[in-house]
Amino acid sequence: MARNETLIQYFEWDLGPDCRLWRQVSAQAGFLKRLGITGVWLPPAFKGQGGCQDTGYGVYDLYDLGEFRQKGGIPTKYGTRKQYLSAISALQKRDIQVLADIVLNHRMGADHTETVQVWTVDRMNRERILQDQHPVDVWTAFTFPGRQGKYSGFQWHWQDFTGTDMDDGHGSRQILLFEGKHWNPNVSPELGNFDYVMGADVDFTNEEVHQELYSWGKWYTETTGVNGFRLDSLKSIDSHFFEQWLKAMHQTGNHPDLFIGEYWSGDVFVLKNYLEQCRRCMRLMD
Missing domain, CATH: 3.20.20.80 (Glycosidases)
Structure with missing residues (x-):
């Protein structure tokens, strides 16, 4: 302007x-x-x-x-x-x-949970692993039943995200990095890496x-x-x-x-x- x-x-x-x-x-x-x-x-x-x-x-x-x-x-x-x-x-x-x-x-408010292998990372330094890979239940399945595929049939699943902060099975809130994923290097270096903010973190390296x-x-x-x-x-x-x-x-x-x-x-x-x-x-x- x-x-x-x-x-x-x-x-x-x-x-x-x-x-x-x-x-x-x-x-x-x-x-x-x-x-x-x-x-x-x-x-x-x-x-x-x-x-x-x-x-x-x-x-x-x-x-x-x-x-x-x-x-x-x-x-x-x-x-x-x-x-x-x-x-x-x-x-x-x-x-x-x-x-x-x-x-x-x-994304937030998923329709279903999915079981994923994750690493628990330090909130103050997201590059630091606190707990080795382990299975958790996370809210990452977005199927949009109310829209029923109108405008787009794309549904989001854990593979479309890099991590989240809620282990539903244990009711604990920690930053979780999904298996096969890494925090994006092209973001702010604040707190080690500022890729993760909230909810299910969208993976911008995923072609789909x-x-x-x-x-x-x-x-x-x-x-x-x-x-x-x-x-x-x-x-x-x-x-x-x-x-x-x-x-x-x-x-x-x-x-x-x-x-x-x-x-x-x-x-x-x-x-x-x-x-x-x-x-x-x-x-x-x-």
């Missing part, structure tokens, strides 16, 4: 679960225009593990924009798919760009995962027509992934190069280094 443009974050973490935000956006689009707002950052629009209680960052199903009866109901915390698309349209009719919040790092994220991104840009993305939790995602992914989304969608990544760091040189690694395919916010 140019320097004379103004982007507003049109949500906050503690909004009540009244499923009204999308309708509010539509109703206030004209008011935002009169204020001089030229871009609106909207929260994650997909179904989270907490249903209408979820902010959208506890990602369950990227294809459920408030359309399917999953996680206790149809709407997300912010409303239904129809209301979301109407809100985007209302803003764009007034020449206000829409920035969609995209969360790709993890790559293809599914490309398919979803193209579906999402075509479905919503958003102008760009705010990309969540970049310090934990392979820095080499986004250059090609964003290029593909730009070619598929109707939006300009409006990509802003979230990278939490107090060191500007760390941010500059990430920008170089991703070939400056985006801007960053800390």
Whole structure:
């Protein structure tokens, strides 16, 4: 965005679960225009593990924009798919760009558990093994029974993740690295390696995962027509992934190069280094 443009974050973490935000956006689009707002950052629009209680960052199903009866109901915390698309349209009719919040790092609220061999690692140094390989039951099977394969037949299983933090069989919470996996080297070196954040950690070295994220991104840009993305939790995602992914989304969608990544760091040189690694395919916010 140019320097004379103004982007507003049109949500906050503690909004009540009244499923009204999308309708509010539509109703206030004209008011935002009169204020001089030229871009609106909207929260994650997909179904989270907490249903209408979820902010959208506890990602369950990227294809459920408030359309399917999953996680206790149809709407997300912010409303239904129809209301979301109407809100985007209302803003764009007034020449206000829409920035969609995209969360790709993890999945939460799986439908079934799976038994996996894991290593237990140190929370303060994820490269340090605390317990050798052993079997555990983990929540990693995402089959989306409420959606029944609409838009995508892809189902997520433990092979699509690098690790998680919940041993369901013993009820213990420890960071677990799955057999045959390793933490991605192209992430922040914080705590030894900052690949793992929460939930089931998406494996960005898995080719089938790559293809599914490309398919979803193209579906999402075509479905919503958003102008760009705010990309969540970049310090934990392979820095080499986004250059090609964003290029593909730009070619598929109707939006300009409006990509802003979230990278939490107090060191500007760390941010500059990430920008170089991703070939400056985006801007960053800390």
